[in-house]
Amino acid sequence: MNSIENLVRKNILAMEAYASARSEFAGIAEVFLDANENPFDNGLNRYPDPLQKKLKRKIAFEKQVKEEQIFLGNGSDEAIDLLIRIFCEPSKDEIITLPPTYGMYKVSAALSDVKIVTIPLTDDFKIKTKEVLNRVTERSKILFICSPNNPTGNNIPLEQIIELLENFKGILVVDEAYIDFSEQESCTKLLEKYPRLVILQTFSKAWGLAGIRLGMAFANPEIIQLLNKVKPPYNINQLTQATALKALDNVNEKEANIQSTLQQRDFLEQAFSNLGFIKKIYPSDANFLLVQIDHPRMVYEFLLKNNIIVRDRSSVIGCAGCLRFTVGTPAENKRLITVLKNFKTDFNA
Numbered sequence: 001m002n003s004i005e006n007l008v009r010k011n012i013l014a015m016e017a018y019a020s021a022r023s024e025f026a027g028i029a030e031v032f033l034d035a036n037e038n039p040f041d042n043g044l045n046r047y048p049d050p051l052q053k054k055l056k057r058k059i060a061f062e063k064q065v066k067e068e069q070i071f072l073g074n075g076s077d078e079a080i081d082l083l084i085r086i087f088c089e090p091s092k093d094e095i096i097t098l099p100p101t102y103g104m105y106k107v108s109a110a111l112s113d114v115k116i117v118t119i120p121l122t123d124d125f126k127i128k129t130k131e132v133l134n135r136v137t138e139r140s141k142i143l144f145i146c147s148p149n150n151p152t153g154n155n156i157p158l159e160q161i162i163e164l165l166e167n168f169k170g171i172l173v174v175d176e177a178y179i180d181f182s183e184q185e186s187c188t189k190l191l192e193k194y195p196r197l198v199i200l201q202t203f204s205k206a207w208g209l210a211g212i213r214l215g216m217a218f219a220n221p222e223i224i225q226l227l228n229k230v231k232p233p234y235n236i237n238q239l240t241q242a243t244a245l246k247a248l249d250n251v252n253e254k255e256a257n258i259q260s261t262l263q264q265r266d267f268l269e270q271a272f273s274n275l276g277f278i279k280k281i282y283p284s285d286a287n288f289l290l291v292q293i294d295h296p297r298m299v300y301e302f303l304l305k306n307n308i309i310v311r312d313r314s315s316v317i318g319c320a321g322c323l324r325f326t327v328g329t330p331a332e333n334k335r336l337i338t339v340l341k342n343f344k345t346d347f348n349a
Contacts, residue, residue, distance in 0.1 A: 153284030
């Protein structure tokens with residue numbers, strides 16, 4: 001058995017995947033009598049392409065990867081859940097997370113009864129590489145790295161990721177949900193060299209399509225085949241596929257929105273620095289800022305009273321006293337700063 005198969009749960013290797021006639025057919029059908037659908041055309045009476053072939057062709061071109069290296073999920077959360085179910089034996093295996101980080105790694109592992117090993121980042125949110133490798137056991141199946149990291153906003157240097165790829169023998173997942181806002185290159189360029197690498201991206205952030213719930217996983221074809229084996233047969237609906245195809249035809253709009261977001265991130269950073277109760281603004285390579293604040297809960301509740309929702313991260317490891325602010329539109333950002341200035345006035349009164 002090769003190194004990937006050695007990591008896969010035996011029941012997953014042995015199971016027979018659900019197969020529809022639609023997924024087995026490669027030509028252009030004219031009459032569909034295989035899936036017990038309603039035959040009367042209303043534009044949505046047919047099941048969607050179970051393997052999203054047309055959409056994957058466009059994504060492959062946009063991301064400069066091969067079609068067979070792409071898995072599409074109901075958000076990146078589906079890929080996270082499936083990876084844990086494929087590679088981690090319940091009650092036996094473990095994942096490694098590096099808090100503060102995205103919370104769904106922990107939730108998905110707990111749901112599958114998989115042990116969670118947490119190795120906190122340094123005070124400046126870097127990976128303790130030696131400690132990670134020292135904590136690895138034969139039961140360590142997946143290592144999750146978020147870069148740019150959520151909720152801290154910083155990149156994890158490629159050199160650290162490569163060092164872990166060279167030394168960690170399990171599946172290394174790099175979650176790049178915010179990569180479009182970063183100057184650092186995507187890890188997709190490493191796919192050919194590292195067969196145990198999985199990269200997660202999404203249409204929710206830079207593409208502005210959180211409402212369609214479409215996530216991408218890039219990996220070697222063997223891992224993609226495993227993901228396709230265990231996913232529900234029609235996990236990406238027709239409306240989602242059509243919306244993503246339309247977005248991929250209008251990349252210029254996405255790029256313009258990214259530039260606006262980066263400019264507004266700079267505006268917020270400057271405006272925050274002029275507020276007396278702001279203690280620290282962490283550097284960000286994402287579309288949000290992590291900010292350490294005096295009396296964070298008071299600020300959070302004051303914003304709620306003014307109908308502004310932000311994220312209180314003050315109870316998260318390494319983020320004491322911090323709120324996370326997503327970069328909004330220019331009007332939203334100006335309103336936020338105006339309200340925060342009013343808090344300063346009220347607090348000092």
